[in-house]
Amino acid sequence: HIWEVVGFNQPENMAGQGSGMALDVDLDPILQAKGSVDVILFCMQGSRLKNTPTRVVKHINDVSGGRITIVPVITNLERERNMEDWWERNGRGVKNMGLGEIEHACITGL
Structure with missing residues (x-):
């Protein structure tokens, strides 16, 4: 199963309008699904890496009991010549937010 959840890292959330309660509502269909959830692919723009991911990761871990891997x-x-270069420069910061301990992906769209 694949679920799409409204971006946690959107500007409206960064402006302080996103709350833990709103995150509960967004995650509810996933966490109450009949099948288990093994991984969440947390998409975020490299240029907008702020403190929001830390709050989201903490919330997901609290709600799931830490049983869901977040990638x-x-x-x-x-604009990156080699996308892995971005990870070399920023990976430590992402890991400090509680992300990327297992794997990561750096992508671009067409």
Whole structure:
């Protein structure tokens, strides 16, 4: 199964309008699904890496009891000559937010 959840890292959330309660509502269909959830692909723009991911990761871990792996998928890297270079420069910061301990993906769209 694949679920799409409204972006946690959107500007409206960064402006302080996103709350833990709103995150509960967004995650509810996933966490109450008949099948188990093994991984969440947390997509975020590399240029907008702020403190929001830390709050989201903490919330997901609190709600799931830490049983769901969260993999960061870094987008908006079109200007990078080699997308892995972005990870070399920023990976430590992402890991400090509680993400990327297992794997990560750096992607671009067409």
